[in-house]
Amino acid sequence: MLSYPTVRTSLIFLAIALVGLLFADIAITANNPWRDLGNFFLGVLTPNFFSSEGLLTALLRTVAFAFVGVTVGGVCGFFLALVYRFLPVRVFCAFIRAIHELFWALIFLQFFGFHPLTGVLAIAIPYSGIFAKVYSEILEEADPEPGRLLPPGTGTIAAFLYTRIPDCWVQLRTYTAYRLECGLRSSAILGFVGLPTLGFYLETSFSQGMYSDAGAMLILFYVLIATIPLWVRPKLLPVYIVGAPFFLGDGLPIVWGNVERFFTEDIVPSPLRDGEGLAGLLPWLNELMIEQALPGIWNTVVLTQIALVATGILTLLAFPLISNHFGGPIRRTSGHIFLVIARSTPEYILAYILLQLWGPSMLPAVVALALHNGGIIGHLIGRQTNTIRLRSDAPKGFNRYSWELVPRIYRSFLAFLFYRWEIIMRETAILGILGIYTLGFYVDSAIQSIRFDQAMVLILITAMLNIGVDILGRYIRRKLALQTMPTC
Amino acid sequence: MAGFDLSGLTASFGGERVIGPLTLKVKEGDQVALVGKSGAGKSTLIRLIHQRVDGQSSLVPQELGLVNALPVFHNVFMGQLDKHATWYNTITLVRPFKQDRKQVLELLDALRMSEKLWIPTASLSGGQRQRVAIARALYRNAPVLLADEPISALDGPMAHHVMQLLRDRFKTSVIALHDVEMAMKYCNRIVGIQNGQVALDEPTDQLAAADIMSLY
Numbered sequence: 047m048l049s050y051p052t053v054r055t056s057l058i059f060l061a062i063a064l065v066g067l068l069f070a071d072i073a074i075t076a077n078n079p080w081r082d083l084g085n086f087f088l089g090v091l092t093p094n095f096f097s098s099e100g101l102l103t104a105l106l107r108t109v110a111f112a113f114v115g116v117t118v119g120g121v122c123g124f125f126l127a128l129v130y131r132f133l134p135v136r137v138f139c140a141f142i143r144a145i146h147e148l149f150w151a152l153i154f155l156q157f158f159g160f161h162p163l164t165g166v167l168a169i170a171i172p173y174s175g176i177f178a179k180v181y182s183e184i185l186e187e188a189d190p191e192p193g194r195l196l197p198p199g200t201g202t203i204a205a206f207l208y209t210r211i212p213d214c215w216v217q218l219r220t221y222t223a224y225r226l227e228c229g230l231r232s233s234a235i236l237g238f239v240g241l242p243t244l245g246f247y248l249e250t251s252f253s254q255g256m257y258s259d260a261g262a263m264l265i266l267f268y269v270l271i272a273t274i275p276l277w278v279r280p281k282l283l284p285v286y287i288v289g290a291p292f293f294l295g296d297g298l299p300i301v302w303g304n305v306e307r308f309f310t311e312d313i314v315p316s317p318l319r320d321g322e323g324l325a326g327l328l329p330w331l332n333e334l335m336i337e338q339a340l341p342g343i344w345n346t347v348v349l350t351q352i353a354l355v356a357t358g359i360l361t362l363l364a365f366p367l368i369s370n371h372f373g374g375p376i377r378r379t380s381g382h383i384f385l386v387i388a389r390s391t392p393e394y395i396l397a398y399i400l401l402q403l404w405g406p407s408m409l410p411a412v413v414a415l416a417l418h419n420g421g422i423i424g425h426l427i428g429r430q431t432n433t434i435r436l437r438s439d440a441p442k443g444f445n446r447y448s449w450e451l452v453p454r455i456y457r458s459f460l461a462f463l464f465y466r467w468e469i470i471m472r473e474t475a476i477l478g479i480l481g482i483y484t485l486g487f488y489v490d491s492a493i494q495s496i497r498f499d500q501a502m503v504l505i506l507i508t509a510m511l512n513i514g515v516d517i518l519g520r521y522i523r524r525k526l527a528l529q530t531m532p533t534c
Numbered sequence: 535m536a537g538f539d540l541s542g543l544t545a546s547f548g549g550e551r552v553i554g555p556l557t558l559k560v561k562e563g564d565q566v567a568l569v570g571k572s573g574a575g576k577s578t579l580i581r582l583i584h585q586r587v588d589g590q591s592s593l594v595p596q597e598l599g600l601v602n603a604l605p606v607f608h609n610v611f612m613g614q615l616d617k618h619a620t621w622y623n624t625i626t627l628v629r630p631f632k633q634d635r636k637q638v639l640e641l642l643d644a645l646r647m648s649e650k651l652w653i654p655t656a657s658l659s660g661g662q663r664q665r666v667a668i669a670r671a672l673y674r675n676a677p678v679l680l681a682d683e684p685i686s687a688l689d690g691p692m693a694h695h696v697m698q699l700l701r702d703r704f705k706t707s708v709i710a711l712h713d714v715e716m717a718m719k720y721c722n723r724i725v726g727i728q729n730g731q732v733a734l735d736e737p738t739d740q741l742a743a744a745d746i747m748s749l750y
Contacts, residue, residue, distance in 0.1 A: 189601075191595070192601045192612070194599070195593055195595065196612060197613065197617075198588060198589040198590070198616065200615040200616045201615070201623070203620045203624070204620050204624070205615065207624060208608065208615060209601055212602075212603035212608075213601055213602070
């Protein structure tokens with residue numbers, strides 16, 4: 047077994063995660079975590095949909111921000127995809143998608159304030175970068191032959207519309223629909239920094255111990271995601287896209303003086319602002335690195351590696367839940383429900399809930415990341431096993447799992463896992479806002495104490511870290527010859 | 535341009551020469567059948583000619599090059615994308631104009647598949663797909679036809695019908711065929727390819743089928 051590169055790689059990552067556990071802060075610090083968890087589940091079972099009208103407004107805003115953000119991101123991303131072959135465009139896109147929606151929101155909040163533009167741009171900017179990358183990959187896959195057969199003198203646009211777009215139309219549509227679902231999740235969590243979406247409502251209910259209100263919100267959110275195929279129809283899309291901007295709410299007006307001050311003063315490193323010049327910059331940067339960036343990077347990397355392996359383990363445990371090769375329909379239905387809930391809940395919301403219940407440590411973050419990502423990959427792998435045809439005398443039970451199925455799906459399992467590595471790291475960094483000492487914690491503290499210059503440097507470092515992991519992940523996937531689909 | 539005179543035609547794959555160097559002169563009115571064993575280099579030669587005449591030809595490649603997601607109409611219409619402005623082509627993509635619909639329908643009628651006008655080519659049979667590629671070449675209406683095994687997926691009567699149509703519509707053509715009988719019947723000049731070289735080049739009326747069989 048050890049001669050397989052995939053197995054060796056897995057064991058190396060497992061070892062790294064185990065060593066990480068020695069350094070990680072894993073604990074349940076709440077006094078009575080199980081009672082709190084019980085109260086929470088009681089709240090989910092006794093949802094209160096009518097406590098305030100705020101819930102429906104929050105739901106409407108969540109959908110509106112998602113639609114406007116994803117539409118703007120999709121259009122920009124499409125045009126970027128057309129010029130994606132140029133290196134500066136690729137670097138630019140990698141950079142804007144390496145910064146999480148919540149970080150973008152935190153930045154825009156500082157100068158646009160609680161204006162709808164803050165929420166729209168927070169979704170649209172990183173999504174443009176993601177769309178650009180995936181759209182360009184899809185467009186590249188189109189069959190080049192019809193294009194070569196066109197009469198010379200055919201216009202570029204006509205050639206593109208006739209030979210490229212129709213060939214990739216289905217993939218473009220599927221991916222955009224998947225991104226819309228992600229957009230709903232992003233939009234929901236923007237509430238945690240104060241925008242009027244579901245996250246805001248959830249945080250308010252939780253902080254007041256109104257678990258039934260929070261439960262109602264979560265249930266509505268699942269229904270919203272699960273019914274996407276019913277209410278997102280091609281014919282209705284124009285209505286949503288045109289209508290959504292009118293439901294973003296008014297927010298507060300933009301003070302343009304703030305915008306100017308932000309760029310000309312706030313984000314200028316303080317030694318430069320105070321006239322200390324370059325001589326003061328080095329000690330400033332040094333202090334920032336030692337006191338904030340390095341601990342932040344260390345915690346982010348440790349947590350990411352543990353969460354990555356936990357995600358893998360959970361995936362391998364969860365995929366049989368929906369696989370046709372085991373058990374009866376009742377188990378599969380409950381398996382589907384478990385995986386849908388796990389992957390529909392944004393990891394940020396999961397982490398928030400668990401953190402409230404178990405108290406601050408890395409544990410809620412690991413569990414949240416593993417549940418969400420394991421739910422996504424488990425679902426994909428489970429569906430993949432359903433296309434496998436076993437011989438009729440194949441072994442049953444655990445032998446079927448370990449001899450027939452896992453060896454067959456292991457490569458795509460690793461491919462998905464390494465594809466999500468960068469996504470897990472992005473989320474890990476952002477979970478710092480909830481009080482875990484990853485990079486997001488230091489960014490958030492810097493912003494809270496109006497040290498925007500430091501916050502910007504820390505966000506840049508986070509982006510670089512994500513880009514680095516993305517490159518490493520791609521290198522490993524190429525080295526192991528793993529193929530991936532973008533829709534994961 | 536109706537004929538062409540190409541010299542120094544060569545092609546290599548992985549460092550190994552598969553074609554030429556050979557010279558091919560085709561006059562207006564020549565209807566050339568390229569014959570030879572599979573792997574002799576007929577397809578490569580067709581591609582080479584297509585490149586050398588700068589695309590000034592109606593090409594039917596072996597792999598057809600259809601856009602599977604588009605209906606038959608649009609796949610045929612693509613033969614004349616250069617004749618219209620971009621806005622016209624874009625509108626046609628959504629809602630074709632009447633005169634174009636009529637022209638394409640007439641062509642499909644001649645190929646006996648007019649009822650398939652709005653069917654996506656992905657859901658057609660192999661023979662129907664081949665006829666769509668032929669319709670596109672006919673619609674393109676270039677002075678020269680270059681076709682690579684255009685009747686390989688068609689049954690007997692339909693194959694004859696299509697060869698007849700191609701002979702009537704294109705005064706000058708180069709058609710790769712593995713069926714010697716078809717080549718003798720519908721082409722006025724036979725060029726035999728062997729090991730990437732011209733091994734035979736005669737007017738059809740001076741040849742017997744047995745002369746060609748020596749190539750196989």
